[in-house]
Every structure is written in C-alpha cells, then in structure tokens.
Amino acid sequence: MKRAKGITVTREESIELGRLGDYIGFRMRRVQNHLVKAFEAATTEYNLRTGLFSALALISANPGISQNQICKITNLDKSSAVQIIDILEEKGHAVRKPSKIDRRRHALYTTPAGEEFLDLLFARLKETEATALAQLSESELNLLKALLDRIFTVLK
Amino acid sequence: MKRAKGITVTREESIELGRLGDYIGFRMRRVQNHLVKAFEAATTEYNLRTGLFSALALISANPGISQNQICKITNLDKSSAVQIIDILEEKGHAVRKPSKIDRRRHALYTTPAGEEFLDLLFARLKETEATALAQLSESELNLLKALLDRIFTVLK
DNA sequence: TATTGTTATACTCTATAACTATA
DNA sequence: TATAGTTATAGAGTATAACAATA
Structure with missing residues (x-):
C-alpha cells in the first residue's frame, strides 16, 4: 500500500509525501487550496x-x-x-x-x-x-x- | 440553538455568522488559520x-x-x-x-x-x-x- | 517546440506605526 | 488611558514574462 501515498506526476515518476502525509494540517491545506482556487476561478x-x-x-x-x-x-x-x-x-x-x-x-x-x-x-x-x-x-x-x-x- | 452560531466578542455583543456558517470552506479555513498560526508561533x-x-x-x-x-x-x-x-x-x-x-x-x-x-x-x-x-x-x-x-x- | 531553471518586475496582501476622534 | 478608524509605508508572497540551456 506504499503507492497509496504517492502522487503520479508523469507515467514514470511517483513522488512520496513521506512524513508530511501523516499530518492533518497538510491534508487540510491540500483540500483548502483546491476549494479556494475553485471559488476564485468561479x-x-x-x-x-x-x-x-x-x-x-x-x-x-x-x-x-x-x-x-x-x-x-x-x-x-x-x-x-x-x-x-x-x-x-x-x-x-x-x-x-x-x-x-x-x-x-x-x-x-x-x-x-x-x-x-x-x-x-x-x-x-x-x-x-x-x-x-x-x-x-x-x-x-x-x-x-x-x-x-x-x-x-x-x-x- | 441560534446562539450556537454566534461568537461572543464581548460580554454584550454576539456576532452571527449567517449563511457563512453553512459552508465547509469557511469552517475549514477557520481551523486552518489556527493551525497555521500555532505552527508559525512555534x-x-x-x-x-x-x-x-x-x-x-x-x-x-x-x-x-x-x-x-x-x-x-x-x-x-x-x-x-x-x-x-x-x-x-x-x-x-x-x-x-x-x-x-x-x-x-x-x-x-x-x-x-x-x-x-x-x-x-x-x-x-x-x-x-x-x-x-x-x-x-x-x-x-x-x-x-x-x-x-x-x-x-x-x-x- | 517544449521544459527546467533563472532573473527581473509588478502586484497583492499583510504588518506596523503614527495619527484623530472619541470613550 | 484605551479603542475605532484612518493613512502611509515597508515587507513578504505570488504571478508574469523573458531568457538560456537542454530535451
């Protein structure tokens, strides 16, 4: 299940979040970024x-x-x-x-x-x-x- | 339960969030603000x-x-x-x-x-x-x- | 032609301090 | 003395475009 933490950027390269993925703050920021950008776009x-x-x-x-x-x-x-x-x-x-x-x-x-x-x-x-x-x-x-x-x- | 939405700023004045309180984005931002500030302070x-x-x-x-x-x-x-x-x-x-x-x-x-x-x-x-x-x-x-x-x- | 990294620049947002008028 | 609002200014962050080297 290691792959679950990775984000595929290209077909070949997968990037690990490492310890960053263990924190609520990081997860919230990711979602928040998207919501803000979507609202700004709208x-x-x-x-x-x-x-x-x-x-x-x-x-x-x-x-x-x-x-x-x-x-x-x-x-x-x-x-x-x-x-x-x-x-x-x-x-x-x-x-x-x-x-x-x-x-x-x-x-x-x-x-x-x-x-x-x-x-x-x-x-x-x-x-x-x-x-x-x-x-x-x-x-x-x-x-x-x-x-x-x-x-x-x-x-x- | 109207009071539950208000935030008491002074003893006398309570401020309503109104429709703002109905959105996930606003609630997430509030929490996020605090987490960011706490980490910056640390x-x-x-x-x-x-x-x-x-x-x-x-x-x-x-x-x-x-x-x-x-x-x-x-x-x-x-x-x-x-x-x-x-x-x-x-x-x-x-x-x-x-x-x-x-x-x-x-x-x-x-x-x-x-x-x-x-x-x-x-x-x-x-x-x-x-x-x-x-x-x-x-x-x-x-x-x-x-x-x-x-x-x-x-x-x- | 497109991408990686660099540089320069301008614009927005934030933070601060000084000021006024009221309390 | 402290607070509400204003103004001016400097700093930090972000976005943009132009550029060189490489793909």
Missing part, C-alpha cells in the same frame, strides 16, 4: 479581494456591525478592513453610517445591490463546494462539519 | 518562509527530486521554488546536484543538518497538532483524515 470576473466576501456576508448577517467586530471574526487587520469597506462602498454594496452607541464606530449595512451580489456569491460558493464535495454523503458531510467545529471550539 | 525563531518546510520534507522523502516536481505537489510557482531552494542551500539544509537523467534539472538532496532541522520541525508540528486536535479521539482523527483524502482524491 468569481474571477468580480476580482474579489481576500476577505471581501466574508466581510460582506458578516455585514449582511449583522446589520450595524463595526469594522472592528469584522476584524475579530475574520482575523483581518483593521487597516485591511478599511480598504475592504472602501471597496464595498465604492461598488455600492455596503454603506458606513454613524453608530448610535459609539461615535468612534461606523455602523455598517448592506445595500440592496450588496444583498444581490451576496446571493450571487453564495450561489457560486454552493456550486463550488457541491462539485468538490460530491463524493461525500449527507451524513459524512455533517460529520466533517461536526469534527471541524469540535476542533475550532477548542482552539477558540 | 517556529518564529526559524523565520520559515511559506513552502520551505514542505519543500524540505519532499526533498527528504524523495532524494534527487527536481524543483519542478516540488512545484507540482505544493502548487508553488517555479520562480518561488528557486528562492526557497536558494535559502535551503544558504542554510546548508539541502544541496543542488546535477541530475543524471536530465541535464536541465537539479537533483535535490538534504544534508545531515537538513535532516536534523526537519526532525525538529516535524516535532514542533506534532506538538502543534496534538494540542489543537486533543479533543478528537483516535478514530475520529482517522475519520477526518479519510474524509479529507476522499475529497482530495476527487479534486485531483
């Missing part, structure tokens, strides 16, 4: 900046959220958040309004155009994942989610 | 460049491997590979030798120092993952690996 026309999709989705799910709160969830730097919200405002997908509870903050809201765009992006994401995860059954998918959540909960 | 002293660890591990597992073969496995660009192998050579962890089968290629080999360094890095990785994955049982870990591999096999 959304090249929108030239999505990293973090923009998550930011817009979080604003939609939490009307009035602040830039700082987005940073805390997404591990984004606050200066990157400024750039991303700038883009969202330029494209008319979100707006900054003054916060009523803290005048230092901006309260962020999606626009109708932003919601439409978000629907579109989620549709693309769904297609992307459906293709990638087609080989897993419903219960296996739920299992995978549950395991990932268990790990995440501990890490937090 | 190896800051070595100032590891992205891809360097994988490259060294692949050279170790495949003595005589070419730069191009490494690129194919790791999704690294060939110009990035040059930089990484340069660093590995400077630090005395790997060497380029002329390939006997193709004079365009370099055949890459680890040095004893490189193997020692690799042992050290794998030990750090093992500790990192052990902490992160402590809440999963042996069988759950194997299950997670198997599911990730099933997905990867299909993607390839």
Whole structure:
C-alpha cells in the first residue's frame, strides 16, 4: 500500500509525501487550496479581494456591525478592513453610517445591490463546494462539519 | 440553538455568522488559520518562509527530486521554488546536484543538518497538532483524515 | 517546440506605526 | 488611558514574462 501515498506526476515518476502525509494540517491545506482556487476561478470576473466576501456576508448577517467586530471574526487587520469597506462602498454594496452607541464606530449595512451580489456569491460558493464535495454523503458531510467545529471550539 | 452560531466578542455583543456558517470552506479555513498560526508561533525563531518546510520534507522523502516536481505537489510557482531552494542551500539544509537523467534539472538532496532541522520541525508540528486536535479521539482523527483524502482524491 | 531553471518586475496582501476622534 | 478608524509605508508572497540551456 506504499503507492497509496504517492502522487503520479508523469507515467514514470511517483513522488512520496513521506512524513508530511501523516499530518492533518497538510491534508487540510491540500483540500483548502483546491476549494479556494475553485471559488476564485468561479468569481474571477468580480476580482474579489481576500476577505471581501466574508466581510460582506458578516455585514449582511449583522446589520450595524463595526469594522472592528469584522476584524475579530475574520482575523483581518483593521487597516485591511478599511480598504475592504472602501471597496464595498465604492461598488455600492455596503454603506458606513454613524453608530448610535459609539461615535468612534461606523455602523455598517448592506445595500440592496450588496444583498444581490451576496446571493450571487453564495450561489457560486454552493456550486463550488457541491462539485468538490460530491463524493461525500449527507451524513459524512455533517460529520466533517461536526469534527471541524469540535476542533475550532477548542482552539477558540 | 441560534446562539450556537454566534461568537461572543464581548460580554454584550454576539456576532452571527449567517449563511457563512453553512459552508465547509469557511469552517475549514477557520481551523486552518489556527493551525497555521500555532505552527508559525512555534517556529518564529526559524523565520520559515511559506513552502520551505514542505519543500524540505519532499526533498527528504524523495532524494534527487527536481524543483519542478516540488512545484507540482505544493502548487508553488517555479520562480518561488528557486528562492526557497536558494535559502535551503544558504542554510546548508539541502544541496543542488546535477541530475543524471536530465541535464536541465537539479537533483535535490538534504544534508545531515537538513535532516536534523526537519526532525525538529516535524516535532514542533506534532506538538502543534496534538494540542489543537486533543479533543478528537483516535478514530475520529482517522475519520477526518479519510474524509479529507476522499475529497482530495476527487479534486485531483 | 517544449521544459527546467533563472532573473527581473509588478502586484497583492499583510504588518506596523503614527495619527484623530472619541470613550 | 484605551479603542475605532484612518493613512502611509515597508515587507513578504505570488504571478508574469523573458531568457538560456537542454530535451
């Protein structure tokens, strides 16, 4: 079963993963790389900046959220958040309004155009994942989610 | 159970993930972010460049491997590979030798120092993952690996 | 003609620090 | 004093294209 670890690059040459193959991190990264690339390929026309999709989705799910709160969830730097919200405002997908509870903050809201765009992006994401995860059954998918959540909960 | 999706940022404010929480990609990224950061924190002293660890591990597992073969496995660009192998050579962890089968290629080999360094890095990785994955049982870990591999096999 | 490795370059993303206005 | 947001800047990573040597 040694072959199972190898990846055939050409007909002749097989490359061993060695110890690398023993780690969850490496296996997750491989899958993650593919999912990210597939989603990027499906959304090249929108030239999505990293973090923009998550930011817009979080604003939609939490009307009035602040830039700082987005940073805390997404591990984004606050200066990157400024750039991303700038883009969202330029494209008319979100707006900054003054916060009523803290005048230092901006309260962020999606626009109708932003919601439409978000629907579109989620549709693309769904297609992307459906293709990638087609080989897993419903219960296996739920299992995978549950395991990932268990790990995440501990890490937090 | 609505609260289960929220992440408490302060005592008062809970942030909803909304539709984002429905996707495997988002859940994997969260976990992946943490694993990567934990490993980086455990190896800051070595100032590891992205891809360097994988490259060294692949050279170790495949003595005589070419730069191009490494690129194919790791999704690294060939110009990035040059930089990484340069660093590995400077630090005395790997060497380029002329390939006997193709004079365009370099055949890459680890040095004893490189193997020692690799042992050290794998030990750090093992500790990192052990902490992160402590809440999963042996069988759950194997299950997670198997599911990730099933997905990867299909993607390839 | 195509591939391996190299070099140079430009672009994106990230990290940092200094600044303002508020708390 | 600390926090939210802004700005500017430098660094790291990635992508691209042009090139030489070899297949």
